[in-house]
Amino acid sequence: KxxxxxxxxxxxxxxxxxxxxxxxxxxxxxxxxxxxxxxxxxxxxxxxxxTRHRNNGVVASNHDNRQGEPVRIPFxxxxxxxxxxxxxxGTCRIESIHISKVGEYDERGRHHSEGGIKLP
Incomplete structure (x- = not known):
């Protein structure tokens, strides 16, 4: 799992x-x-x-290490x-490069960009 x-x-x-x-x-x-x-x-x-982004409505209790965070269920x-x-x-063109901090996410659940550059 x-x-x-x-x-x-x-x-x-x-x-x-x-x-x-x-x-x-x-x-x-x-x-x-x-x-x-x-x-x-x-x-x-x-x-x-x-599974970090799975929305199952189950929240960790106070005896878990991450109280208040959704419980991650393996698959x-x-x-x-x-x-x-x-x-x-398939293939895709890379249009930009971003630097993200581990564990930081934006409002859409994507890695939060600390900064980036557009490629030609």
């Missing part, structure tokens, strides 16, 4: 632009002290399901993975 289901992000054959850009930005932010050095590779992905992703593991989501 899991709380998050994500899909790997790929690039056209022979291109590695996103991976290189991600590595470059991670390195710069680590050296500037904005990120802690982690001994794991950058995981470029698209989140498909996250079995195996049937989804078995049925859709070979699905192609």
């Amino acid at each position: 899991t709380h998050v289901l994500y899909s790997k992000v790929g690039e056209p054959e022979g291109q590695n632009i996103l991976e290189e850009l991600g590595g470059f930005l991670t390195d710069k932010f680590e050296k500037a002290g904005y990120l802690k050095k982690e001994n794991r590779p950058l995981k470029l992905h698209a989140t498909l399901i996250n 079995n992703a195996t049937p989804i993975f078995n049925k859709f593991s070979n699905i192609e989501f």
Whole structure:
């Protein structure tokens, strides 16, 4: 069981632009002290399901660690993975890059942008 289901992000054959850009930005932010050095590779992905955003109306009680927050109920992703593991989501153009703080969300439930740039 899991709380998050994500899909790997790929690039056209022979291109590695996103991976290189991600590595470059991670390195710069680590050296500037904005990120802690982690001994794991950058995981470029698209989140498909996250139980943090599930609205089931159940709220944690006072004996839980996160009193007042919705209870996260894990789900079995195996049937989804078995049925859709070979699905192609298509391509998209990246129009901007944003920096977000972990755990900060906007009114629509998206990661809150601390700032960003538009790409040409």
